[in-house]
Amino acid sequence: NLDDRGLALHSRVDLHLFGPVLASVRQGIPSTQRTRIIEQAGRFLLATLPPQGDPTVLPHELNRLSWHARVLAEHAMKIGNHTTATHLMQWLDRSGRKLITSWPDRAVNCHQSALHLSQRILGPQHPLTIVRLSNLGETWRRLKEPTQAQHCLLGALTLLQQYHQGYHHLE
Numbered sequence: 396n397l398d399d400r401g402l403a404l405h406s407r408v409d410l411h412l413f414g415p416v417l418a419s420v421r422q423g424i425p426s427t428q429r430t431r432i433i434e435q436a437g438r439f440l441l442a443t444l445p446p447q448g449d450p451t452v453l454p455h456e457l458n459r460l461s462w463h464a465r466v467l468a469e470h471a472m473k474i475g476n477h478t479t480a481t482h483l484m485q486w487l488d489r490s491g492r493k494l495i496t497s498w499p500d501r502a503v504n505c506h507q508s509a510l511h512l513s514q515r516i517l518g519p520q521h522p523l524t525i526v527r528l529s530n531l532g533e534t535w536r537r538l539k540e541p542t543q544a545q546h547c548l549l550g551a552l553t554l555l556q557q558y559h560q561g562y563h564h565l566e
Contacts, residue, residue, distance in 0.1 A: 433471050437479040440464055444489050454494060458501045461490050465508045477516060484512040488527060491534065499537050506531040520558040525551050 443460060444450045450457055468483040491505030510531055513524040532547030 430474055430476065433467065433474060433476060434479060436463075436467055437471065437483060440467065441482055441486055444486055444493065446485075446489070450493060454497045457490055457493060458498060461487060461494075461501070461505045461508070464490070468508075468512055472512075472515065480512060481516055484509050484516060487512070488530065491530065495534060495537060499534060502534050503531070503538065506534050520554060525554045528554070 440460060440463065443452050444457065452460065464483045464487050468480045468487075471477070471479040471483065487505045487509040491502040491509060494502040494505060506527065510524065510527040513521065513527045517524050528547050529551040532544045532551060535541075535544035535547060
């Protein structure tokens with residue numbers, strides 16, 4: 396039960412235990428337990444990076460957990476739990492913003508995952524999906540990858556012009 400620790404990672408032991416918890420989801424456990432594990436693991440993970448305030452983990456741990464967030468979001472989508480998947484998509488977006496200063500190459504992975512989930516959950520023309528595409532472009536720009544950055548930023552601008560006449564101020 397992940398609630399025992401107050402939904403926060405307190406040590407490296409917690410980080411190492413998180414992976415096996417997710418691995419149990421992939422095994423043939425009953426669907427009622429699978430749903431509960433995904434929901435609890437999602438809350439546990441979300442507590443590491445609150446919307447306001449500092450992460451409860453170090454940047455390298457945040458990087459490691461971003462992989463778990465992607466896997467967990469995919470499992471949440473498979474069982475139809477779009478709420479958990481959406482929260483994890485937002486977590487990946489925040490994680491990318493936190494990692495951009497210390498590990499920009501890892502931030503790319505977070506922003507790519509958040510964009511992929513946003514396209515699946517919200518659709519490719521949703522304003523938040525377009526913002527995530529722009530975030531990915533900005534991350535590529537910081538990594539001095541102009542071709543990748545230009546592709547993402549021009550894609551975001553094109554989508555804004557095509558689908559969101561009310562969002563010209565974002566251009």
